[in-house]
Amino acid sequence: MSTKAFQTQLSQVILKRAQSELGEDEDRRQQVIAIVKKWMTQQPHLQRIRLDEYSIICFARGCKYSLEKIKIKIDLQCTLRTALPEFFTGWDPMKPRIQDALACGSFLPLLDYDQHDRKVIIMRPGCFDPMLFKPEDIDKANFMISDTMGREDEQMFVTGMVIIVDVQGFSLNHLTQKPLALFKKQMYFLQSAPISPKTINFIRTNSVFHSAYNVVTNMLNDKMKKRLKVHGSDFRSLYKEIDRRILPKDYGGDGLSLADLTDLWKQKVEEQRDSLMESERNLRVDESRRPGKAKTAQDIFGIEGSFRKLNID
Template identity: 75%
Template sequence: MGVTTVTTTKPFETQLSPALLKKAQCELGEDEERRQQVIEIIRQWVAQQPHLQRIRMDDYGIICFARGCKYSLEKMKTKMDLMFTLRTALPEFFAGWDPLKPQIQAALACGSFLPLPYYDQHGRKVIVMRPGCYDPFRHKPEDIEKANFMISDVMVLNDEQLFVTGMVIIYDCEGFTLNHFTQRPLSLTKKHMYYLQSAPLSPKTIHFIRTTSVFQTVHNVMTNFINDKMKQRLKVHGPNVESLYQDIDRKILPKDYGGDGMSLAELTDMWKKKVEEKRDFLMESEKNLRVDESRRPGKAKTAQDIFGIEGSFRKLNVD
């Protein structure tokens, strides 16, 4: 998950409930004084980085990073620099961010990335991902990923709770075929997973449901790109969804999964409209969340430096 914000003159005022503020204090060591201190320190640090002068972050964005990094200043600096560097080096994900482009409209209409509107019984954000929801011969995987990242950026705009309670991901594998796997360059998947390590938040658990016959083959390939800590967070439920109810409150799950929540079709329409409404914000983000490599102290970083020709990738690093 990335954090992208726009500059504002308003001082940061948390909207967390008293219960969540207490949780942030107990688990993250957060209080009002520490919030203000980290905002000031990070602003001063960014001002001293010549290559980050295009970056626009408000206090909310800094606090999201702080919470996701458990208020470790060094970790914040590392993740911020890496995330914005990658957003610059990965035009296949972060360029052409106009949700009204026909190919992006078509990708949004697929419903590949669907955050649920309610939190689970542990207060966590639940995100449904559907890698088999589109025709791999009609849609480019890059367009699907662009749509997904746009939804992600819109999702975090007003969701402070996410960065305190965390998130879980449901991978709905229904419809996923070998064609989805073969039509998606492996280098694209590796870059995607590399980017995830720069985000200030990683999933608590990843649930795989409605798995298909090709799932195990793909699963074996994918787990080669992640470390043991993330592997322990993977939970395979098989072709059914009933065992998912033990982990996530059935009431908030989509009707398609036997829950009481919005259907997948309704969620798809809702997020498509939300992204369209935030068109100006997203297009500004594309321009203003980039690193100026010509001004980076030392050697500038290129995509080839980071990924190599076919990608010499580090494993996904999660905390």
């Protein structure tokens, strides 16, 4: 495990929010780091994992410093990274297929925060040709961007994030080319992340989206369902939720265009190549050493047709 000591980079304003909303201070940070480190050394299946102090604090903030939830989420995230090779192996952003996937711009965090200091992420499930790209490659590239974002954006683990899902271009081929089981696994992993979105805002929706909407909501826990908002083509409705000023020019805002954001995040991921490939190796559980019964994919996800819902909160 990394011995690099955690030092917060947050502004005093955001640190005050962490204190008032999470009960965080320097003593509590150091205390939870020590407890989690010791706990991980006592779990045979987690002993090989290299989780640095920054990551521990990200989990702690996302779990509001509940030690029980921190332990559950760390174990679950690493277990899922091991059980989902379709998403978390081959993490070399310079591979041609990943290069092409990154160039699509399917997952684009904005550079500025909204009026509530939240991180804003744009997801574009219809921005690529589903007959030319494997959905696993798109998802893999998206997870690489997400990891890179989390590594450089400490604030979002205090103030939270919101998601904009731009459905423009989403077609029946997108729906049929991605197996339902793969989509379910993706949703399950996202709900196990250190933080969950405050809202998920769907824009530029179409008939295919509306056909799939009920399928999507059935994969979410009740807490997440309440955070869904469908704006359609009404950007004025979107602006009430997210500050128009920070949005891309494509949405009537003053921020970088979707094309520029795509280039920016592709470059960021390429620059993090070594750390991304290292995380692939270091964030894997050893199921042969798990106390009790090793967890299989079926144990985690259930059999097809009876997919398990995740309820941690």
